[in-house]
């Protein structure tokens with residue numbers, strides 16, 4: 001026990017917490033300030049006047065009172081993106097290849113988690129469950145989603161990527177895209193055959209839909225309540241726990257050092273007695289598990305899933321990984337948080353700022369504009385180094 | 392029985408026939424050197440032994456076990472340490488982590504600690520640089536790290552590919568002293584060198600490689616006296 005405590009590296013557990021806090025706070029402050037400045041400017045224009053006539057508040061006030069909720073929503077989705085982005089980045093780290101099937105691994109996690117909860121509901125277990133049991137079932141669903149997604153990721157690597165390891169770089173990429181479509185259709189087929197439909201709804205249970213009241217305030221004529229849904233807290237807390245665990249695994253354990261060694265120089269790593277194939281499988285397992293958990297959390301937050309549920313989150317998490325610097329794990333964390341925040345801020349305020357001309361439905365533009373801009377101006381991402389240095 | 396023996400080993404890179412029937416032996420407690428000009432096949436021989444490339448023909452025995460079909464990590468487990476050409480330092484692992492990777496197969500943390508201490512005793516410089524990234528070390532320091540990492544494996548046979556490459560003369564002396572010291576303490580060494588004079592002065596026996604074939608083998612002293620060797624590799628007319 002003493003030895004165990006001694007071998008626990010507290011610094012490695014606290015460091016990612018500090019980083020996550022910093023990234024969250026930083027993006028909240030920057031984006032909030034930006035929105036307020038925009039609101040102040042637009043207040044003088046027809047945009048502000050229209051809003052005043054409609055709601056009897058200034059655009060500035062409107063923006064201010066909405067900010068806390070937007071920040072919490074942004075963080076929630078940001079942490080989901082970060083958890084998915086880590087799967088892309090870890091695989092890229094060891095194989096220098098983008099696992100485009102990762103979005104379906106995420107979707108598989110979501111489906112397994114949701115199906116388990118639907119089954120529990122059907123047997124009447126969920127509705128009668130105490131609060132403690134409800135959390136227990138949710139954790140069960142998350143773990144099942146993780147295991148299924150992890151196993152699937154390992155299988156996909158073994159079957160569809162490993163035989164192509166020595167082919168040119170484009171070949172496994174094409175294989176990944178093929179696997180992605182195949183898995184989408186397989187989810188659809190299996191769901192249709194077993195349940196007769198492929199849109200699934202996360203059962204409502206526990207207290208996850210409740211809102212915790214953080215405060216009330218009155219601004220002019222408007223009464224505002226500040227709250228955060230328990231769902232969001234669960235999503236953020238689970239993601240934070242996983243990311244701390246992952247960081248610990250990679251930075252403070254022997255197996256994690258081996259993962260990094262293989263990422264940097266697989267040939268030399270094999271000379272040290274490291275089984276490179278096993279480390280690659282492990283990387284897919286860990287990345288897949290993170291993706292699967294993210295899938296269940298996503299379903300908890302957004303309720304409805306279908307076989308294509310992985311597509312947009314996957315693409316955005318990939319963007320987040322590129323934004324942070326693909327192959328760099330801290331970068332994936334930063335990229336995920338920044339992207340989730342940016343997208344939510346844009347989605348929430350774009351409608352009012354443009355008087356309804358461009359609403360929430362255009363928020364995806366931001367993610368993909370970022371992808372293009374990063375690829376053009378900073379291909380190594382925010383935290384990555386020049387690819388040439390990696391060699 | 393010799394510790395390592397190669398029997399008519401042929402290796403290819405695609406269509407390039409790099410090793411054309413190499414046979415050699417390394418006995419326990421020996422330093423054996425492999426000399427030859429650029430492109431002769433020295434590194435290829437080491438790569439074939441450690442399983443990085445598999446021979447198309449021939450047998451490689453380590454302590455009587457055929458290792459010629461094994462993957463590198465299994466060969467390493469069987470007791471072979473290979474410090475590759477170009478050092479193979481993990482640039483983004485610290486010096487300490489690089490060394491720990493050398494002892495990857497060791498489960499006992501006390502044993503790892505003991506080997507680390509030994510490595511730092513041999514290369515005190517590395518102790519000062521313990522927390523620094525491997526990629527930020529100087530060339531000489533990286534070479535020390537590569538050798539120290541090889542020692543962390545505590546191999547039955549240590550293969551060094553041009554350990555003196557790119558080092559200042561003082562450091563070359565130091566490295567060869569260390570190689571001799573390791574051997575006195577019981578490590579068997581297969582040494583590949585461009586610096587044939589140095590290599591022959593520490594080695595017991597040597598093989599001369601030319602164009603993927605062994606053209607000469609003898610005791611180190613005899614090779615030093617050999618006219619062909621003197622002309623071709625020792626720069627003596």
Ligand SMILES: Nc1ncnc2c1ncn2[C@@H]1O[C@H](COP(=O)(O)OP(=O)(O)OP(=O)(O)O)[C@@H](O)[C@H]1O
Pocket residue numbers: 404407409427428429430431432433434435436476585
């Ligand atoms: N990866 C490779 N692909 C194709 N040919 C190779 C490869 N590596 C080595 N060769 C060829 O195999 C032959 C032997 O190369 P090797 O690296 O073993 O030489 P060497 O004796 O170590 O030379 P040096 O002293 O320059 O290191 C050379 O002709 C080389 O061009």
Ligand SMILES: [Mg+2]
Pocket residue numbers: 433434435476
């Ligand atoms: Mg060579």
